Amino acid sequence: MGPRPQSGAQNSGPDRAVVDVSMSKRVGMISLGCPKNLVDAEVMLGQLGQGTDVTIVNDLQQADVVIVNTCGFIDAAKQESIDTILEIAGRKGRGVERLVVTGCMVQKYRGELQQAIPEIDAFVGLDHLEAIAQAVSGDVDAAPVKRKMSVRLYEDLPRVLAQGTAHAYLKVSEGCSNACTFCAIPQMRGKFRSRSVASLVREAQALQQQGVKELCLVAQDTTRYGQDLGMERGLTELVKTLLAETEFQWIRFLYAYPGSLDWSLFELMGEEKRFVSYCDIPLQHVSANVLKAMRRPGSPGEYRTMITRMREVVPDISLRTTFITGHPGEKPADFGELYDFVEWAQFDQMGAFVYSSEEFTPASKMDDLPTRKTAERRRAKLMELQQAISLRRNRARIGQTFDALISGVCEESEHLLEGRIVGQAPEIDGRLLINDGIDRLPRELPAFARVEISDAHPYDLVGAAVSTALHPAT
Numbered sequence: 001m002g003p004r005p006q007s008g009a010q011n012s013g014p015d016r017a018v019v020d021v022s023m024s025k026r027v028g029m030i031s032l033g034c035p036k037n038l039v040d041a042e043v044m045l046g047q048l049g050q051g052t053d054v055t056i057v058n059d060l061q062q063a064d065v066v067i068v069n070t071c072g073f074i075d076a077a078k079q080e081s082i083d084t085i086l087e088i089a090g091r092k093g094r095g096v097e098r099l100v101v102t103g104c105m106v107q108k109y110r111g112e113l114q115q116a117i118p119e120i121d122a123f124v125g126l127d128h129l130e131a132i133a134q135a136v137s138g139d140v141d142a143a144p145v146k147r148k149m150s151v152r153l154y155e156d157l158p159r160v161l162a163q164g165t166a167h168a169y170l171k172v173s174e175g176c177s178n179a180c181t182f183c184a185i186p187q188m189r190g191k192f193r194s195r196s197v198a199s200l201v202r203e204a205q206a207l208q209q210q211g212v213k214e215l216c217l218v219a220q221d222t223t224r225y226g227q228d229l230g231m232e233r234g235l236t237e238l239v240k241t242l243l244a245e246t247e248f249q250w251i252r253f254l255y256a257y258p259g260s261l262d263w264s265l266f267e268l269m270g271e272e273k274r275f276v277s278y279c280d281i282p283l284q285h286v287s288a289n290v291l292k293a294m295r296r297p298g299s300p301g302e303y304r305t306m307i308t309r310m311r312e313v314v315p316d317i318s319l320r321t322t323f324i325t326g327h328p329g330e331k332p333a334d335f336g337e338l339y340d341f342v343e344w345a346q347f348d349q350m351g352a353f354v355y356s357s358e359e360f361t362p363a364s365k366m367d368d369l370p371t372r373k374t375a376e377r378r379r380a381k382l383m384e385l386q387q388a389i390s391l392r393r394n395r396a397r398i399g400q401t402f403d404a405l406i407s408g409v410c411e412e413s414e415h416l417l418e419g420r421i422v423g424q425a426p427e428i429d430g431r432l433l434i435n436d437g438i439d440r441l442p443r444e445l446p447a448f449a450r451v452e453i454s455d456a457h458p459y460d461l462v463g464a465a466v467s468t469a470l471h472p473a474t
Contacts, residue, residue: 024053025097027136028063030088031162032081033071035169035218035254035427037103038162041069044102044124044132046158052133056160060088065136066096070103072188074356081105082117089119100124100135107188126189127152151190155199159206166407166419166446167214167426168207172200172238176220178257180284181295181362182327182355185220192221194229197238201245213405213446214250215242216426222253224260236264239275249274249448250405254425256281258306259297266313276422277314282322286341287334290327293366300341307345318423320349325382326375327355328366335378342385348393349429349459350386352379387458394430394456401466404432404451406441417441421451421461430459437465 027048031041044067048054057063066088070081081103088099101113102124110123122135129152153174161168176185177192204215217239219225226234235253242251253265256279269275285291286300298306310317323338342350354375357364370378406419410433417434424430432451434441441449447468455462 024055025064025136026057026062027054027065027067028057028060029067029069029162030060030084031069031103032084033069033073033077033104035216036171036220037069037071039159039169039171039218040103040126040129041067042159042162043154043157044069044129045160045162047130047132048136049160050133050158052137054133054136061095063096065098065100066091067100067102067132067136070101070105072104072108073185074353074358076356078105085113085117085120089117092119098122098136098138100132102129102132104185104188108184129154130157153193153195155195156202159203161207161210161212164407164446165211165213166405167216168210168212169216169218170200170204170207171195171219172217172222172225172235173219177224178221178259179295181293181366182284182324182358184358184361187360189220192224192228194225194227194234196229197226197241200238201241204242204246204248208246208248213248213448214252214426215246215248217251217253218255221255221257221260223256223262223265227260233262233264236262236268239265239268243272243274250276250422252276252278252425254280258283258303261306263309263313266310266317269317270314277317278320278422278425279310279317280320280425280428284322284324285327285330285334285338287330287337290330290334290338293329293363294324294327295362300337303341304344318348319345320351320425320429321345321347322351322353323382324353324355325378326370326372328363328369330355330370330375330378339382339385342382342389346389346393347386348423349390349425350383351428352382352386354379390430391456391458394458394461397453397461398456399453401450401452402463404449404463405446406432406434406449406465407446417445419446419449419451424461430457430461432461432463434465435462440465440467442468 029041031038068085071077085101088096098121099119100122101120106123107126124132124135173194175190175192223235225238231237251274269277284294284296286303288299402421404419404421406417410416410418417438419432421432449468450466451463452466453461453463
């Protein structure tokens with residue numbers, strides 16, 4: 001499962017915007033890309049709820065104004081963004097009165113988009129999210145994008161949840177100061193900068209008041225949180241504060257960086273049940289040759305030691321990673337080393353992407369690029385291996401009972417409910433399907449429950465609800 005477009009929104013809390021529907025514009029939003037981008041979308045929706053005459057609609061067919069929040073991470077994401085913009089542009093004059101484009105592609109490609117797609121009425125850059133109301137109303141045709149690199153840090157702006165209340169993302173920092181040769185994110189999002197602990201606690205408490213069940217901490221480099229604030233163990237201290245100041249049953253962090261790991265974080269994970277036993281650490285590759293070309297830290301031996309230690313400190317930890325195939329300089333021997341590593345590591349979940357050459361990145365100027373066909377073949381081989389590993393690990397869960405977060409009715413069948421166990425992060429990992437014991441669950445979802453696993457697939461689990469009482473914290 002990957003990132004999904006999000007249309008419409010809901011605001012389920014005391015800060016719900018009250019608007020005069022008879023006088024308002026009907027606004028729909030499509031947010032593409034990662035959870036960090038989704039948070040930006042929710043901030044913009046929050047701005048629209050601050051005294052503006054708008055109604056946020058879930059059905060884009062009803063929208064007078066459509067906002068497309070773009071992703072510019074890799075070629076496929078950029079193409080999806082362009083295709084989505086063109087689709088909405090084709091509806092101008094046939095229901096859609098105004099098209100507003102926001103997000104990473106605006107930060108980097110505003111001029112090109114403006115020239116290529118004149119149907120776009122307004123642009124909003126990453127440093128001007130609060131200008132979304134003016135862009136929607138037509139008071140401005142374009143919020144200024146003065147620089148390619150974002151420098152703004154949003155700390156205390158309202159948010160409107162776009163995905164219900166099962167989980168919500170808390171963006172702890174913005175930007176990235178790592179120098180990975182293949183990545184264009186720093187060109188758009190700017191240098192790494194952490195939010196204050198106080199602002200994060202306030203936002204987490206507001207999300208809790210809205211009924212959010214799981215809090216997911218995200219950033220480009222989450223484990224570096226607080227270093228620029230002079231905090232020695234920033235993310236660990238932040239999690240401790242959130243555990244003390246909120247009542248979330250699950251707090252999860254995503255996107256660890258190998259060069260900024262703090263082992264006190266995993267010691268806390270092993271001690272505190274509410275800080276879930278899960279780590280998503282995109283390694284990108286393991287061959288020393290390719291890691292050097294990528295300008296990434298670590299080595300094959302160091303990565304093996306790191307994973308072994310994680311499982312020693314947190315025995316029930318679920319591990320997810322991501323790899324890139326076909327990076328410039330990747331030889332058959334390098335891929336063979338990567339393949340052997342995946343077989344050894346036995347990750348619970350893994351993603352793999354074919355290398356995408358991004359403009360103005362050091363990797364885009366490198367020679368010795370494997371063919372696209374070779375890169376895709378390597379990716380397919382890697383994913384085939386991981387699928388077998390994931391199936392084997394999921395089958396080992398049959399007959400066991402787990403805490404689970406049940407989010408609602410399954411999209412494919414009204415007779416099934418769906419949710420996740422701790423080892424499944426929202427949107428990127430598989431699902432838990434509930435086909436029995438549904439009468440034991442509360443009528444109002446999302447809700448936590450104990451679930452016994454009865455069947456397993458490579459990515460999804462099937463189980464029966466046993467009770468609503470979670471396993472007691474140790």
